[in-house]
Amino acid sequence: xxxxxxxxxxxxxxxxxxxxxxxxxxxxxxxxxxxxxxxxxxxxxxxxxxxxxxxxxxxxxxxxxxxxxxxxxxxxxxxxxxxxxxxxxxxxxxxxxxxxxxxxxxxxxxxxxxxxxxxxxxxxxxxxxxxxxxxxxxxxxxxxxxxxxxxxxxxxxxxxxxxxxxxxxxxxxxxxxxxxxxxxxxxxxxxxxxxxxxxxxxxxxxxxxxxxxxxxxxxxxxxxxxxxxxxxxxxxxxxxxxxxxxxxxxxxxxxxxxxxxxxxxxxxxxxxxxxxxxxxxxxxxxxxxxxxxxxxxxxxxxxxxxxxxxxxxxxxxxxxxxxxxxxxxxxxxxxxxxxxxxxxxxxxxxxxxxxxxxxxxxxxxxxxxxxxxxxxxxxxxxxxxxxxxxxxxxxxxxxxxxxxxxxxxxxxxxxxxxxxxxxxxxxxxxxxxxxxxxxxxxxxxxxxxxxxxxxxxxxxxxxxxxxxxxxxxxxxxxxxxxxxxxxxxxxxxxxxxxxxxxxxxxxxxxxxxxxxxxx
Numbered sequence: 001x002x003x004x005x006x007x008x009x010x011x012x013x014x015x016x017x018x019x020x021x022x023x024x025x026x027x028x029x030x031x032x033x034x035x036x037x038x039x040x041x042x043x044x045x046x047x048x049x050x051x052x053x054x055x056x057x058x059x060x061x062x063x064x065x066x067x068x069x070x071x072x073x074x075x076x077x078x079x080x081x082x083x084x085x086x087x088x089x090x091x092x093x094x095x096x097x098x099x100x101x102x103x104x105x106x107x108x109x110x111x112x113x114x115x116x117x118x119x120x121x122x123x124x125x126x127x128x129x130x131x132x133x134x135x136x137x138x139x140x141x142x143x144x145x146x147x148x149x150x151x152x153x154x155x156x157x158x159x160x161x162x163x164x165x166x167x168x169x170x171x172x173x174x175x176x177x178x179x180x181x182x183x184x185x186x187x188x189x190x191x192x193x194x195x196x197x198x199x200x201x202x203x204x205x206x207x208x209x210x211x212x213x214x215x216x217x218x219x220x221x222x223x224x225x226x227x228x229x230x231x232x233x234x235x236x237x238x239x240x241x242x243x244x245x246x247x248x249x250x251x252x253x254x255x256x257x258x259x260x261x262x263x264x265x266x267x268x269x270x271x272x273x274x275x276x277x278x279x280x281x282x283x284x285x286x287x288x289x290x291x292x293x294x295x296x297x298x299x300x301x302x303x304x305x306x307x308x309x310x311x312x313x314x315x316x317x318x319x320x321x322x323x324x325x326x327x328x329x330x331x332x333x334x335x336x337x338x339x340x341x342x343x344x345x346x347x348x349x350x351x352x353x354x355x356x357x358x359x360x361x362x363x364x365x366x367x368x369x370x371x372x373x374x375x376x377x378x379x380x381x382x383x384x385x386x387x388x389x390x391x392x393x394x395x396x397x398x399x400x401x402x403x404x405x406x407x408x409x410x411x412x413x414x415x416x417x418x419x420x421x422x423x424x425x426x427x428x429x430x431x432x433x434x435x436x437x438x439x440x441x442x443x444x445x446x447x448x449x450x451x452x453x454x455x456x457x458x459x460x461x462x463x464x465x466x467x468x469x470x471x472x473x474x475x476x477x478x479x480x481x482x483x484x485x486x487x488x489x490x491x492x493x494x495x496x497x498x499x500x501x502x503x504x505x506x507x508x509x510x511x512x513x514x515x516x517x518x519x
Contacts, residue, residue, distance in 0.1 A: 026167040034062040050133040092123040092154040094145040117142040123157040127165045206376040219366045220246035228341040230370030233420030236341040244297040252296030260302035274326035304344040373415040405440040484514045
């Protein structure tokens with residue numbers, strides 16, 4: 001059997017190669033490959049099988065014999081050693097009558113009535129170190145495919161292999177894209193939706209915070225590094241997020257790293273990434289925060305705790321936008337807007353030699369200072385309202401409103417822990433009050449640990465119950481509403497937003513018996 005002039009099929013090969021680069025058209029590529037192959041290699045049945053562990057499963061078939069008889073056909077490799085050998089050797093093979101007449105038999109025995117000695121070929125499909133499957137070609141004519149025909153069929157097999165790999169990678173990328181979009185959606189729900197940081201800042205009523213917001217909006221449009229200072233808990237991370245949302249990088253990643261939360265030995269790896277084997281335990285490659293934030297914004301929180309050697313590497317990134325991952329001598333270029341935050345006075349740290357002066361001036365391209373919450377008590381109602389709305393969206397409980405006595409208590413408190421402390425107080429309050437109006441009795445204020453004075457929270461008495469008493473009343477009410485049921489849908493655990501085992505532990509500690517708490 002002779003092969004047709006290869007020049008006649010160059011156009012077909014080019015067309016198939018182009019289609020192979022469009023993974024969304026994989027079925028069309030496979031059908032087109034088999035159709036074009038018939039002009040070169042005459043057949044009555046051509047089939048593409050995908051390899052699934054030790055079994056080949058029919059993906060698509062073409063030709064006069066491609067009917068319902070072969071639909072869903074499968075081949076076990078342990079039954080057909082010659083096919084397994086062709087896959088292992090990665091070479092197309094024209095099978096002989098002797099192979100079909102032996103114990104192995106023909107792959108279509110019992111399905112198709114093919115004569116002894118008919119034309120038969122197996123073309124392995126593979127890419128890199130992976131075996132993908134095979135193409136089988138069968139003809140009712142009694143002859144053996146020539147070496148030229150077998151070789152050209154192998155070329156078509158490679159095009160089919162490329163198309164299958166591209167399609168698999170496209171499916172993986174699409175799945176990862178959907179996963180990332182879903183994670184982004186859930187994160188936005190947890191934080192109050194897109195633009196939550198800008199809404200939180202713009203709700204502030206004091207002139208001091210309005211000035212911070214106006215200034216931040218102006219600097220957001222530039223790519224200057226920003227240094228945010230302020231006491232712990234004042235909302236430096238929220239301001240950094242808002243800077244990102246107001247910037248031209250808003251649709252790119254916003255990545256955070258708390259420099260104080262990691263051991264010094266891991267900070268450089270987290271920032272710049274590492275290559276496999278860079279240090280003990282580096283079993284794989286890591287991108288690092290700079291690469292993850294490429295095109296977007298990187299917040300370096302508590303940067304005052306960064307070591308001097310890491311400061312030197314960070315300075316280089318700020319100067320020329322390049323760095324080397326840990327264990328690599330290859331430079332990586334990135335485009336990242338850096339926002340740094342610190343509750344310590346970095347100027348004092350410079351004077352004491354704990355912070356590089358040149359890095360300080362690089363980071364302080366535009367300094368912003370957040371005043372403590374005690375200096376802007378008029379902002380407390382707006383912040384509290386936003387926190388309660390966010391808790392309602394995140395937990396599915398609520399909604400809540402603040403009674404005048406509770407609001408007055410919040411406004412009068414000095415807030416040594418700033419906004420973070422206010423959030424904690426409100427989270428405790430919504431545990432005691434599942435929904436509705438939050439009164440002063442639900443507001444439990446914790447004294448400043450740095451102060452030796454008597455706690456500012458009201459003491460328990462006839463008009464102000466103890467915390468355990470409030471918890472007891474809360475849980476008893478939940479049990480009464482659910483007729484003592486704890487587990488499952490409509491149970492008290494679901495009502496209060498706790499795990500059933502956690503609720504049972506609380507009830508035992510408070511001396512509450514569920515059976516006796518029913519109405």
